[in-house]
Amino acid sequence: MQDPADEFAAIASEIAERAQAAGIRVATAESLTSGAIANALGAAPDASEWFTGGVVAYAESVKRDVLGVTAASITSRECARELATGVARLLDAEAAVSVTGVGGPEPEGDEPAGSVYAAVAVRGDIRDAHFSFSADDPSVVVHQTVRAALELLRDALPELEARGA
Template sequence: MTHLSEALAHTADAAEALTVDLVDAVTTRGWRVATAESLTGGNVATVLSAAPGATSWFVGSVVSYSPEVKFGLLDVPRGPVVSAECAAQMARRTGELLGAELALALTGVGGPAPDEGEPAGTVWFAVAHPDGVRTVREVFDGDPPQVLTTAVARGLEILTAVAAHGPDAPVGHT
């Protein structure tokens, strides 16, 4: 197994407990979930699609790795794509496009070099919720595969907290 596949397997194992809480939060409310992923390239969607009963609550994902996909498909205003504004618009628009009450978006700098004035490891998360949008910025240590797997796990934590408690939920800090 490669370093990345080992890390993703570990992330999937750790995410299993989170998805139980997420599934409970969304199914009791009758909500659907979607994701918009840039630096994680669909890895959050992979974890969600493997969760119990995913066909009843997970509607899909937009992998918007390229800024042009963010600008064109997700209506992100031209400008920095490693920002709260970009993540929030990615989440809002994905929820609209896919008919989801909850939409998680992730955008950032996986590394190894900085980008847009942000250090490697910077990730912006946003969750669009019926009561508003929550954004969170984190800076993770590690090489690009480590940043990716940490971002996947952290995104699931944030999504679960917001699903259960709303956009003002405490989401902790890594």
């Protein structure tokens, strides 16, 4: 099994290349991952050139008061989308990734443990995803969420132009 740090570093390196090639600045808004996505991006190559920072919006008041979330549920697709657009606006970034959900081990309201919503906003285009991860251990849910969010961000950024052209 690959070390999570190595796994995240490899994806973050791809994000770094794509963001730099496209001249895109990236930000994060995180709830259940508590800054783990920002940590992975901040450790990527030349992060100071393309990574603007992140907001750990664990508390509902931070989601609403700082990032402008109006969604009825803070563990929803709409919330994830508003987190992404809110942090992009706040940190003056062209791209942002966000996650919110239930890390577990217990459910929250109607959401089962392991239910995670993620969103990526790139220059006004918003993509979102819902994941249902294993909820046996909250740390496993966090790991799975970080990987999924990094992959979602990587896949939303423009592909690199052919090299050597």
